[in-house]
Amino acid sequence: MKIIHITDFHLVAPGEPLWGLDPHARASACLDDIVRWHGDADFCVISGDLTNQGDESAYDWLKERLENFPLKTFLMVGNHDAREGFRHAFPETQKDENGFVQYAHKSDQGVFLFLDTLKGPVSEGEYCAARRGWLAGQLKAAADAPVWIFMHHPPFDIGIPYMDRIKLEEPEAFADIVEAHVNIRHIFFGHVHRAAFIHWRGIPCTCLPGTNHQIPLNRESVGTPYSFGPPMYGVVLIEDDKTIVHFEPCLDRAPADMGSR
Numbered sequence: 019m020k021i022i023h024i025t026d027f028h029l030v031a032p033g034e035p036l037w038g039l040d041p042h043a044r045a046s047a048c049l050d051d052i053v054r055w056h057g058d059a060d061f062c063v064i065s066g067d068l069t070n071q072g073d074e075s076a077y078d079w080l081k082e083r084l085e086n087f088p089l090k091t092f093l094m095v096g097n098h099d100a101r102e103g104f105r106h107a108f109p110e111t112q113k114d115e116n117g118f119v120q121y122a123h124k125s126d127q128g129v130f131l132f133l134d135t136l137k138g139p140v141s142e143g144e145y146c147a148a149r150r151g152w153l154a155g156q157l158k159a160a161a162d163a164p165v166w167i168f169m170h171h172p173p174f175d176i177g178i179p180y181m182d183r184i185k186l187e188e189p190e191a192f193a194d195i196v197e198a199h200v201n202i203r204h205i206f207f208g209h210v211h212r213a214a215f216i217h218w219r220g221i222p223c224t225c226l227p228g229t230n231h232q233i234p235l236n237r238e239s240v241g242t243p244y245s246f247g248p249p250m251y252g253v254v255l256i257e258d259d260k261t262i263v264h265f266e267p268c269l270d271r272a273p274a275d276m277g278s279r
């Protein structure tokens with residue numbers, strides 16, 4: 019099974035730049051690259067921060083763009099999103115009994131859970147008791163089947179102080195739920211705008227760069243909270259005994275200079 023993980027498009031009003039770059043052009047190039055090289059994937063996931071400020075015009079642009087994207091795509095919300103604008107453009111996206119944008123996808127391979135960690139117009143993430151109840155129910159229903167979780171905010175510090183302050187709130191309450199399930203194969207998240215691997219409470223976790231701007235590990239190395247760097251999407255290969263994550267730098271494909279070999 020092959021799935022594609024993309025995150026943090028940060029779309030603005032079409033035609034406007036964001037931090038000196040064109041987020042629409044870059045998101046679109048990412049999608050084109052996926053179609054060209056990984057069109058055989060079973061599905062894509064975009065793990066939140068679809069937009070930069072929840073603009074309806076940005077969601078409308080994405081809706082139209084995805085109509086020309088042949089792969090099934092699961093959409094999620096992040097802290098830069100707004101549920102109202104998201105629902106306006108994507109009313110068909112499933113939600114839980116409390117209206118949160120979280121849902122499950124079951125396949126022959128196992129269960130994929132897409133979580134809603136949006137708190138509101140703030141940067142930190144929230145996974146309240148109601149949402150935790152939904153997750154506990156999904157994990158119980160999955161029984162022994164393998165489970166892969168996608169969420170926008172990491173439930174742990176990642177070694178970047180200003181990002182650690184805006185991780186998922188109440189991480190221990192979240193950990194209490196997932197730690198009890200040894201069948202959770204992997205947690206995928208966004209928010210951090212970096213390629214990183216974390217082994218947390220026995221669960222492998224990965225995050226990805228965004229498609230527009232990145233976050234430097236050392237802010238002093240660039241002098242600003244955001245930086246430029248190669249966008250990547252994750253190519254996730256799932257087999258019975260392993261989950262492989264390739265970080266694919268989609269806007270930076272160039273052959274090596276092999277001389278006369």
Ligand SMILES: [Fe+2]
Nearest residue numbers: 026067209228
């Ligand atoms: Fe983001």
